[in-house]
Amino acid sequence: xxxxxxxxxxxxxxxxxxxxxxxxxxxxxxxxxxxxxxxxxxxxxxxxxxxxxxxxxxxxxxxxxxxxxxxxxxxxxxxxxxxxxxxxxxxxxxxxxxxxxxxxxxxxxxxxxxxxxxxxxxxxxxxxxxxxxxxxxxxxxxxxxxxxxxxxxxxxxxxxxxxxxxxxxxxxxxxxxxxxxxxxxxxxxxxxxxxxxxxxxxxxxxxxxxxxxxxxxxxxxxxxxxxxxxxxxxxxxxxxxxxxxxxxxxxxxxxxxxxxxxxxxxxxxxxxxxxxxxxxxxxxxxxxxxxxxxxxxxxxxxxxxxxxxxxxxxxxxxxxxxxxxxxxxxxxxxxxxxxxxxxxxxxxxxxxxxxxxxxxxxxxxxxxxxxxxxxxxxxxxxxxxxxxxxxxxxxxxxxxxxxxxxxxxxxxxxxxxxxxxxxxxxxxxxxxxxxxxxxxxxxxxxxxxxxxxxxxxxxxxxxxxxxxxxxxxxxxxxxxxxxxxxxxxxxxxxxxxxxxxxxxxxxxxxxxxxxxxxxxxxxxxxxxxxxxxxxxxxxxxxxxxxxxxxxxxxxxxxxxxxxxxxxxxxxxxxxxxxxxxxxxxxxxxxxxxxxxxxxxxxxxxxxxxxxxxxxxxxxxxxxxxxxxxxxxxxxxxxxxxxxxxxxxxxxxxxxxxxxxxxxxxxxxxxxxxxxxxxxxxxxxxxxxxxxxxxxxxxxxxxxxxxxxxxxxxxxxxxxxxxxxxxxxxxxxxxxxxxxxxxxxxxxxxxxxxxxxxxxx
Numbered sequence: 077x078x079x080x081x082x083x084x085x086x087x088x089x090x091x092x093x094x095x096x097x098x099x100x101x102x103x104x105x106x107x108x109x110x111x112x113x114x115x116x117x118x119x120x121x122x123x124x125x126x127x128x129x130x131x132x133x134x135x136x137x138x139x140x141x142x143x144x145x146x147x148x149x150x151x152x153x154x155x156x157x158x159x160x161x162x163x164x165x166x167x168x169x170x171x172x173x174x175x176x177x178x179x180x181x182x183x184x185x186x187x188x189x190x191x192x193x194x195x196x197x198x199x200x201x202x203x204x205x206x207x208x209x210x211x212x213x214x215x216x217x218x219x220x221x222x223x224x225x226x227x228x229x230x231x232x233x234x235x236x237x238x239x240x241x242x243x244x245x246x247x248x249x250x251x252x253x254x255x256x257x258x259x260x261x262x263x264x265x266x267x268x269x270x271x272x273x274x275x276x277x278x279x280x281x282x283x284x285x286x287x288x289x290x291x292x293x294x295x296x297x298x299x300x301x302x303x304x305x306x307x308x309x310x311x312x313x314x315x316x317x318x319x320x321x322x323x324x325x326x327x328x329x330x331x332x333x334x335x336x337x338x339x340x341x342x343x344x345x346x347x348x349x350x351x352x353x354x355x356x357x358x359x360x361x362x363x364x365x366x367x368x369x370x371x372x373x374x375x376x377x378x379x380x381x382x383x384x385x386x387x388x389x390x391x392x393x394x395x396x397x398x399x400x401x402x403x404x405x406x407x408x409x410x411x412x413x414x415x416x417x418x419x420x421x422x423x424x425x426x427x428x429x430x431x432x433x434x435x436x437x438x439x440x441x442x443x444x445x446x447x448x449x450x451x452x453x454x455x456x457x458x459x460x461x462x463x464x465x466x467x468x469x470x471x472x473x474x475x476x477x478x479x480x481x482x483x484x485x486x487x488x489x490x491x492x493x494x495x496x497x498x499x500x501x502x503x504x505x506x507x508x509x510x511x512x513x514x515x516x517x518x519x520x521x522x523x524x525x526x527x528x529x530x531x532x533x534x535x536x537x538x539x540x541x542x543x544x545x546x547x548x549x550x551x552x553x554x555x556x557x558x559x560x561x562x563x564x565x566x567x568x569x570x571x572x573x574x575x576x577x578x579x580x581x582x583x584x585x586x587x588x589x590x591x592x593x594x595x596x597x598x599x600x601x602x603x604x605x606x607x608x609x610x611x612x613x614x615x616x617x618x619x620x621x622x623x624x625x626x627x628x629x630x631x632x633x634x635x636x637x638x639x640x641x642x643x644x645x646x647x648x649x650x651x652x653x654x655x656x657x658x659x660x661x662x663x664x665x666x667x668x669x670x671x672x673x674x675x676x677x678x679x680x681x682x683x684x685x686x687x688x689x690x691x692x693x694x695x696x697x698x699x700x701x702x703x704x705x706x707x708x709x710x711x712x713x714x715x716x717x718x719x720x721x722x723x724x725x726x727x728x729x730x731x732x733x734x735x736x737x738x739x740x741x742x743x744x745x746x747x748x749x750x751x752x753x754x755x756x757x758x759x760x761x762x763x764x765x766x767x768x769x770x771x772x773x774x775x776x777x778x779x780x781x782x783x784x785x786x787x788x789x790x791x792x793x794x795x796x797x798x799x800x801x802x803x804x805x806x807x808x809x810x811x812x813x814x815x816x817x818x819x820x821x822x823x824x825x826x827x828x829x830x831x832x833x834x835x836x
Contacts, residue, residue, distance in 0.1 A: 240267045240317040241295070244326035247313070251334045253303045256284070258315035258326055259295045265319035266291050271300050273313035277328050280312060289317060308335045337420070338364040339429045343395050345372075345415035347436040352407040355436060357384065359415035360397045361429075367391050368419025372400050378412050378433060407467055408440035408523075410516035435516075441465045443510045443524035445749040447494075450527040454561050456554025457500040457531050462712060463510055463524065464751050466492030471513035473520055480507050482526065487511075493712060502548055505530045532557050541565050541574050552576040552734035555741035564591045564740070576734030582646075583627040583655035585664055585736060589645060589671040590630030592740050593755065597748055605629065606762040607636040614653040627655060634671060638763045639755070645670040662694065662727035664736050665714065666704045672743050673755040676703025677710065684709035688724035711752060713742045 245257035256271045267289040274280035284300040298315070305311065311333070315326035343360035357372045369388045375381035384400040405411065412435045418428030445464040448455050461474055474495050477485040488495045500506060510524035532548055541560035546553045556576060559565045565574065565588065594601040612618040613635055620628050631653060634645040645667040646653075659667075669676070678699065684706060685691040695702040705725055708714045714725065746752045755761075 238263045239322040239324045240265075240269075240289075240319055242269075242315050242317045242324040242326040243295075244313070244315040244329050245297075245299075247329070247331040249331045249333055251307045251336060252305045253301060254305060254311070254331055254333065255299055255301045256313055256315070257297065257299045259297055260289050260315070260317045261295050262290050262292060262317075262319060263321075264291070264293055265321070267317055267319045269298050269315060269317040271302070271313050271315055273302060273311055275309065275311055277312040277330070280314065280328075305333050307333050309333050335365055337366060339427060340364055340366070340368055340370070340417040340419055342415060342417055342429050342431045345413070345431040345434060347411075347413065347434070350436050350438060351405075352439040352441060353405050354401065354403045355405060355411070355438065357400045357402060357413055357415070358397065359400075359417070359431070360395055361389075361415075361417035362395050363389055363392045363417075363419065365391055365393050366419040368417065370398055370415065370417040372402075372413050372415055374402065374411055374413035376406070376409060376411055380412060380414065405438045407438050408470070408512060408514075410435055410437045410514075437516075440512065440523060441467055443512075445751050446524070446527045447745050447749055447751075448529040449745065449749055450529075452529040454532050454554070454557040455529045456551070456557070457502060457548050459500075459529075459531075459554050460494055460496050461508060462494030464749070466510075466512075466523075468492050472523070473511045473513070474508050475511055476506050476508035478504060478506060480526070480528075482507060482509060500531050502531055543574060545574060546576055550576070550734075552737060555737045556734065558741045558745075559588065559592070559737055562592075562595050562744070564588050564595055565737075574733075576732065576737065578733050579658045580664060580731045580733045580736045581655065582653065582657050582659050583624070583631065584733065585659055585667055586631040586634055586646070586655075587627045588736065588740055589668055590633055592744055593671050593757065596744060596754060605633050606759050606764070607633045610636055610765055613648045614650070616652045616654070624655065631655070633762075634667065636763045636765075637671065637757060637761060639670075639673045639757070639761045641675070642763075643670055644763070658730040660728050661725065661731045661735065662701060662705065664731040665708055665739060666701060668713075668736075668739055668743060669704045669708065671755075672747065672752070673757075673761075674704075674707060674711070674713075674743070674752065676700060677707040678703045680706065682706065685725045688726065690727050691725050694727050708739070711742075711746060713739055713746070 240263065241261035243259045245259065247257065248255045256273070258269070258271070260267055260269055268286050269289045270286045271284045272280040273282050273284075282302075284302060287298070287300065289298055290296040309332065310330055312328055312330045314328045317324050317326075341362040341364060343362060345357070345359045347355050347357055349356040357374065359370060359372065361370055367388070367390055369386045371386040372384045373380040373382065374384075382402075384402060387398050387400075389396050389398075412433055414433055415431040416428040417430075418426065420426040443463050443465045447462045448459065466472055470492050471489065472492055472495070473487050473489040474497070475482055475485040475487050476497060477483060479485075488497055490496070497506075497508075505528055507526050507528045509522060509526045511520040512523040513520050532553060541556070543553065543557060543560065546556060556565065556574060560574075591601055608629065610632070612632060617624055617628060617631055624631075631646065635648055636644060638644050668674075681695075683691060683695050683702075691702070691705065694705075705714070705727065743752065747754050
């Protein structure tokens, strides 16, 4: 038994629009006027189903069909044929039947009811019914249900399955092929489809293979690929679909195949914005009508080896330009490069055209800060020359001559930091220039301006030093002459005597370090420094006298100069200063570094003297002190041209005066050339001891915050070997400290008194 759906629609006026369907058979009853029904018809069903049929009449007509949907209209009239416009309920019966027997219809299944409303002069009512089975003939009737039943004429209709709905879709096009798309609605039947195509919209003789589409209701996507097309040609196509009800044709569409594949043309390739570490590679290409991608390959050899990120381009016949930034390049180095541009028929770049091999050279790191400085005088005839800005691992050479244009030059090759010049004439001005080796051309090229220096001799160096005991060929001559010329050395026996092979004393070190610090860049040694008013740590330099006058101020200064980090050039934890004691090379280096605010390198673990057993031991047992060696080696402070001795550092050897002169000279020159920052000590860089009182002690502020650490004394120790400490200390609450530590001092009109017992 069929299941139908009855929809109640709004009341229509006399004038209405008929929507004609296309999926029902053309029965004569469709679209006809209302039938006239004679009263005698009532007798045919008198008593049927237990009802009496009498009185008025009901008329029925089928006005439109759409697919499997039917639209009926009914009219209630009296025996005179006039419409009855009083409210009335009607039943609508649809019956599957091979006959139009009235009794079958009258006694059939009810599929709904309709209410007629007053005021409808024509009494016309619309009924929509859907869901008829395809191919079945139906007989329909309307009955009025009430005390007396009326029935209408019978209307017949045969439902049929509609033809498929078809929509022609777009196409994906290649050079000689295309994929065609579309949608179909099978309306519940097995449906097949194909595409017709050709080069004329009026003649499409070609057809794809007929394919099964779908079964069911709703819209389904379909597609077919066609091949063997002519490139650059316009084709027309449409989708056809068929089921048992017939064939439907979609709209006609068109596409044009792509032109034959041609690789992009390379137009140009060049490098620009070339710096020391970066450059921009620029390439231009004509895609020749296809999508694709382009990129650069580059490297320090002609085999290239590095590649940029690719950039895509769309199909075009215009010249397109692309830029590629590259970085992490090596300064003053030749790089080779090629530009690549490619495409494929499916748009993925799989084959490329390439430019010719080209090259560019990165900018060089400027060579600056020469040592000796430009126009320097008093330079040894055996001297090291150095500079800043060289590239590690590259080859450099120094060309030097007595002529300002470097004609008749001699050449000394070295590293990126410097080289050595030998056997020069005394009292002669030399011009010199740094040259760098170019690997690509296998030649040297200028890398600096032309500088000059004048060797010692001809006339004695300035200052009061007697250099007669030093051969001008000695490695100590030039640094000694430099310090004499700066009045760091004055030439008297214990006032910095020139004895370069003698052992350096602690007093000598204090004097030359202090004067070297304050004589930098043409400055003068001040008449007083902050430490002059501080109590002396050591009793053997507690008072100024004729024996200590040349180092007294210097030693006291270097006990308190800390630059804010708590580390002074000379330690404050000894029993005495011991001015005549010798001092080891590592302690000399530490004192010089701290004097000029050069801090130890504690961030790495490398050892610049791996063959030196004592240096290896020091690195293991006292890494902080070894940090001064690491830092000084990196700065070129302790490098000397003497060869043998200085291949190892020998940290525990007693330092020679000449060795200290070399280290101090190197430091001063590198500061004056800007290679090392100038220390420029101020009052704030000196540690000021506290006024120790019972009040400050009660607050937990003890000797450790002043310069009174000498109350805990180191009696015996060897750095990294025997850290044995003997100590003694005093209780300040019941011990009166010596008056020497708390004498009054006058400073710019202000009296500062260090009291052993203050307030509290």
